[in-house]
Amino acid sequence: MPEASPFLLACNRQAAPVTPVWFMRQAGRSLPEFRALRERYSFFELVASAELTAEVTLQPVRRLGVDAAILFSDIVTPLASIGIEVEIKSGTGPVFAEPFAGEADLSRLRPLEPDLDLAPVLDAVRILVQELEVPLIGFAGAPFTIASYFVEGGPSRDYARTKALMLGEPELWGRLLDRLADITIASLRAQVAAGAAAVQVFDSWAGTLHPDHYAAHVLPASKRVFDELADLGVPRIHFGVTTGELLGHLAAAGADVVGVDWRVPLDRAWQRIGDRAVQGNLDPAILGAPWAVVAAEADAVLGAAGGRPGHVFNLGHGVLPGTDPDVLARLVDHVHERTAAR
């Protein structure tokens, strides 16, 4: 069943019966059933339980009718699992107790042993592929974005420490990214072995970089991630925001599908991406406007995609916390109806 899914067909640039839809951050944040769980459990209590991880991953599939599920996780989950102290602060993001401060901290990034370190995550994947009628997308961070949190100690506006390390100590930076790439590769390979039908690599903040810096200091590690997943034969999605100037590089890293935020019209983005599928690109803030506006803007995205095979409808970034889940559900139906008629 999942093999013929609209989501997998679109990822492979094959004609699909409808344009598939899923939403970044569909699991969590805006769903009342998630908030109810989150009041009882911390983030890491949720991901330490296979049953709770599976439940949170399933919630949006039940409620919204999306064409894919994405494993509920965070990009720092593998680091936490190898003993690096990190907290997910609601409304903020990951905060490290001891940020990366130099070469001595490399050894804290020991190799990931997924069967041991990510046991509940992989159990959740196994539960989910039994329960789901849509494909499950595996979840991991790209080396740059994980490094940025680890170096800054948490979210950053300007990535000043990260960039000073990257440009000032490029050799050490390269070793840091290599270790993080190894962890991402191990995590995603294990998720696919457990049943994930696609993977998404979140390089959410790579768009803070000049394209030349991305090419010199980030692309090699990200390319290795995609290369070392190639033999798995599942679609590999690559995503970040404010990546207008990086889209060609994101494609060159080896992704099958490149995510596009809302700042670049999808047709223009697709030209830069070339011969790959695209995912996006409705501005998540628009979901707070009246429904007629949401529908018109969704139509504009579909119009820019032009009905070509290879478009996965999504937001340009994650669902905002204040989003009405009924609008998300209505949007899924709308995209399906609009594109089924073709």
Next chain:
Amino acid sequence: MPEASPFLLACNRQAAPVTPVWFMRQAGRSLPEFRALRERYSFFELVASAELTAEVTLQPVRRLGVDAAILFSDIVTPLASIGIEVEIKSGTGPVFAEPFAGEADLSRLRPLEPDLDLAPVLDAVRILVQELEVPLIGFAGAPFTIASYFVEGGPSRDYARTKALMLGEPELWGRLLDRLADITIASLRAQVAAGAAAVQVFDSWAGTLHPDHYAAHVLPASKRVFDELADLGVPRIHFGVTTGELLGHLAAAGADVVGVDWRVPLDRAWQRIGDRAVQGNLDPAILGAPWAVVAAEADAVLGAAGGRPGHVFNLGHGVLPGTDPDVLARLVDHVHERTAAR
């Protein structure tokens, strides 16, 4: 003297003896002499005093050797001057006591009477043009970015309220932007009448918009700002971040000089901007790297500018608070030395 200044020559795309340099946020933040003042005075106490405003504006000119001064202010200063309650919170930005909530709030935006409302600001300009040996740049916000603060109540990650208003109530949105445009025009005309030799319009956050939304809902008001300053005969600079896809629109709004953040290589940006001068575009975070990196990256910006007349060297956004002023001073010298040899 200022008429033959490298800064004004570059703004007018004429050959200059050196590539001129100034820094957004050069006044404030990173300078110890500013911090000392800021410990004694609130932001609005500083801008309510012509002498203190002039002093803060002069500090970086003395210390850094930049080719232009920019009036120390904030884009919400005119709103505060007509009685709208707003506070500048250190490390956060403007926070409004009563954000814009609907049509009834339009009347709070009464027309600006610069001679009365901005008396200390204009007195500061008069003091400065006596004291300065470099041109003074007048300072104002563009309608969109001011509106975003007023509608959100403060800084925002996603501009959800702003976009919901813009797309959901476009007629009301248009009236809001028109009132803000009137205020910006009045403020900048008065600053030029008092002696400012150029103006910069900060649309810092316009880059959060899809280009079609910018064109439909923002460009008309910004274009009116630039049109109604045209007869003054001073260079008009237009600036925002993450504007890669908007650069053509920013130029079309009527600017003589378009600012470019660091995400777009300057040569690529200049192609999109066309027949205007450009300003930028070194990543401010790079100033935290070792000097050899800073120098190499500055050279890369100069290389992308290609020695063509019409480049004002600047950062791609404001000076970060942690920046070492000595690095800023050294960077000014470096750009001058590199470009004087041509």
